[in-house]
Amino acid sequence: MGNFVLGKYIPLNSPVHRLDPRAKIIAMLAFLIAVFIPAGWIGYAVLFVIAAGTILLSRLSFGFIWKSMKPMIVMMIFLFLMNCLMIRTGEVLVTLGKFSVYTGAVAQTLYIVVRLLLMIMITTCLTATTKPLDMTLGIEDLLMPASKIGVPAHEIAMLISIALRFIPDLIEETMRIMKAQESRGVDMKEGRFSEKIAAILSLIVPLFVSAFQRADDLANAMEARGYAPGEKRTRYKVLHMRAADWLTVVGANAVLAGVIVLARILP
Amino acid sequence: MPIAFDKVSHIYSAGTPYEFKALDDVDLEFSEGKMTAVIGQTGSGKSTLVQHLNALLLPSSGTVRVMDREITAGTAPKGLKKLRGEVGLIFQFPEYQLFEETVLKDVSFGPKNFGVSEEEAQKRAKEALRLCGLDEQYDERSPLELSGGQKRRAAIAGILAMDPQVLVLDEPTAGLDPRGTEEMMKLFRTLNTKRGKTVIIVTHDMEQVFVYCDEVVVMADGKAAAHMSARDFFADSSICRSMNILPPAIIRTCDALREAGFDIPKEINTTSALAKCIARQVKRHG
Numbered sequence: 001m002g003n004f005v006l007g008k009y010i011p012l013n014s015p016v017h018r019l020d021p022r023a024k025i026i027a028m029l030a031f032l033i034a035v036f037i038p039a040g041w042i043g044y045a046v047l048f049v050i051a052a053g054t055i056l057l058s059r060l061s062f063g064f065i066w067k068s069m070k071p072m073i074v075m076m077i078f079l080f081l082m083n084c085l086m087i088r089t090g091e092v093l094v095t096l097g098k099f100s101v102y103t104g105a106v107a108q109t110l111y112i113v114v115r116l117l118l119m120i121m122i123t124t125c126l127t128a129t130t131k132p133l134d135m136t137l138g139i140e141d142l143l144m145p146a147s148k149i150g151v152p153a154h155e156i157a158m159l160i161s162i163a164l165r166f167i168p169d170l171i172e173e174t175m176r177i178m179k180a181q182e183s184r185g186v187d188m189k190e191g192r193f194s195e196k197i198a199a200i201l202s203l204i205v206p207l208f209v210s211a212f213q214r215a216d217d218l219a220n221a222m223e224a225r226g227y228a229p230g231e232k233r234t235r236y237k238v239l240h241m242r243a244a245d246w247l248t249v250v251g252a253n254a255v256l257a258g259v260i261v262l263a264r265i266l267p
Numbered sequence: 268m269p270i271a272f273d274k275v276s277h278i279y280s281a282g283t284p285y286e287f288k289a290l291d292d293v294d295l296e297f298s299e300g301k302m303t304a305v306i307g308q309t310g311s312g313k314s315t316l317v318q319h320l321n322a323l324l325l326p327s328s329g330t331v332r333v334m335d336r337e338i339t340a341g342t343a344p345k346g347l348k349k350l351r352g353e354v355g356l357i358f359q360f361p362e363y364q365l366f367e368e369t370v371l372k373d374v375s376f377g378p379k380n381f382g383v384s385e386e387e388a389q390k391r392a393k394e395a396l397r398l399c400g401l402d403e404q405y406d407e408r409s410p411l412e413l414s415g416g417q418k419r420r421a422a423i424a425g426i427l428a429m430d431p432q433v434l435v436l437d438e439p440t441a442g443l444d445p446r447g448t449e450e451m452m453k454l455f456r457t458l459n460t461k462r463g464k465t466v467i468i469v470t471h472d473m474e475q476v477f478v479y480c481d482e483v484v485v486m487a488d489g490k491a492a493a494h495m496s497a498r499d500f501f502a503d504s505s506i507c508r509s510m511n512i513l514p515p516a517i518i519r520t521c522d523a524l525r526e527a528g529f530d531i532p533k534e535i536n537t538t539s540a541l542a543k544c545i546a547r548q549v550k551r552h553g
Contacts, residue, residue: 185429
């Protein structure tokens with residue numbers, strides 16, 4: 001569990017790390033929309049080059065991206081099998097007994113895999129280069145226009161930042177409880193079914209107890225420092241958009257526009 | 268069977284920007300049947316060290332020898348479960364491990380995991396609970412209803428009920444009131460002297476080390492900086508001070524009195540003995 005890297009912040013000093021979180025979020029959204037526009041393989045090639053370039057620029061290793069991909073592999077295999085059974089377009093590629101695999105199925109699956117790959121690459125770029133707190137500041141700012149129509153922008157941002165804040169703590173807590181129960185003879189990996197149930201219970205019950213306890217403590221600590229939701233407040237950290245940030249936003253939207261045009265002119 | 272560390276290193280998150288060497292080439296031997304204190308500053312590797320004793324952590328390199336078993340890098344030793352029954356490890360703030368519906372069930376959870384029958388487990392659980400100062404009225408209560416101190420006692424009882432030969436405690440009295448602290452420390456000392464258990468205790472409290480422990484291991488920057496008898500360790504307060512450790516109050520008082528011209532013999536180690544000694548000298552001077 002300590003090796004779980006999806007969504008983890010990696011403290012490095014790179015041009016991507018220094019970008020304004022708002023610019024990064026907008027750019028990522030534009031890129032994600034672009035991924036879902038069917039602009040053929042040329043479009044995907046362009047997007048791939050941009051995503052890979054961003055990764056290089058942010059000094060992340062491709063091994064790290066690969067680690068983030070790993071949890072998705074099972075899903076991809078499942079998708080591939082489903083597609084093979086369902087899609088019957090194009091020519092027959094291989095025949096296995098009653099089933100035939102069509103070129104259409106392979107092409108369709110490859111499209112999905114490439115889309116997933118691109119999505120993971122670019123979202124990892126965002127989460128690995130942006131501190132969780134900066135991310136929530138960015139989300140809050142971007143939601144501000146919506147607060148005029150009653151969307152609780154600050155509360156949503158606070159909720160996200162608290163949730164993100166607790167993920168490492170809860171992972172650590174889980175490890176701690178696992179170790180404590182392993183010391184009491186619990187075998188988390190092997191054992192009969194009934195033993196496994198007991199093992200999981202011995203982990204989940206304390207985890208819930210401690211999560212509620214933490215939530216309670218945090219709520220009290222926030223109230224003690226005068227936090228009241230819905231109040232107007234100033235910020236310790238004020239975000240500023242610089243030239244590089246505007247360039248990122250404009251660039252990402254230009255790519256999106258380019259992909260849309262490409263999709264139109266393709267046959 | 269002594270417990271020995273042979274050139275043991277432990278590296279957390281190896282190969283990432285978070286890489287951290289918690290143990291650095293530790294050579295150490297814990298004496299059997301003794302009560303040994305492991306002291307050192309936060310982050311010096313104390314907790315990492317003791318988690319090797321029941322193979323919760325495996326060394327990154329080197330060998331740990333515990334109860335006839337060898338624990339080496341990357342190889343989970345055979346008979347891991349048996350080892351964990353023989354080396355009982357109590358973590359810091361162990362109350363978070365409580366999960367059963369009743370205190371008695373929770374305490375008998377450990378022994379049952381090690382294949383003890385239901386009745387025997389209950390018998391042992393009751394015995395352990397009484398040792399820890401929780402009487403019958405708590406047996407059928409939910410552990411979550413207990414006070415903080417009682418939860419701690421129940422959690423410690425949960426390990427004692429396993430009847431381990433080696434007892435490893437990671438700051439067992441942190442956050443307990445002074446009376447609870449004294450009762451628990453006396454209990455560990457009794458288990459050591461009366462039942463011959465090897466006790467290894469991680470602590471920040473020099474008073475505890477001074478009063479209850481036989482030997483002292485000082486950890487500093489992932490290395491075992493010193494290993495000596497508690498008597499030698501406290502005999503000369505310059506050893507403590509050279510390692511940035513504040514000696515126990517009684518030692519500091521003796522030092523201050525010596526500086527003020529009193530003649531305080533080395534063997535004085537209790538408040539009452541010190542008081543008598545001073546009284547004699549004051550009277551003599553009239």
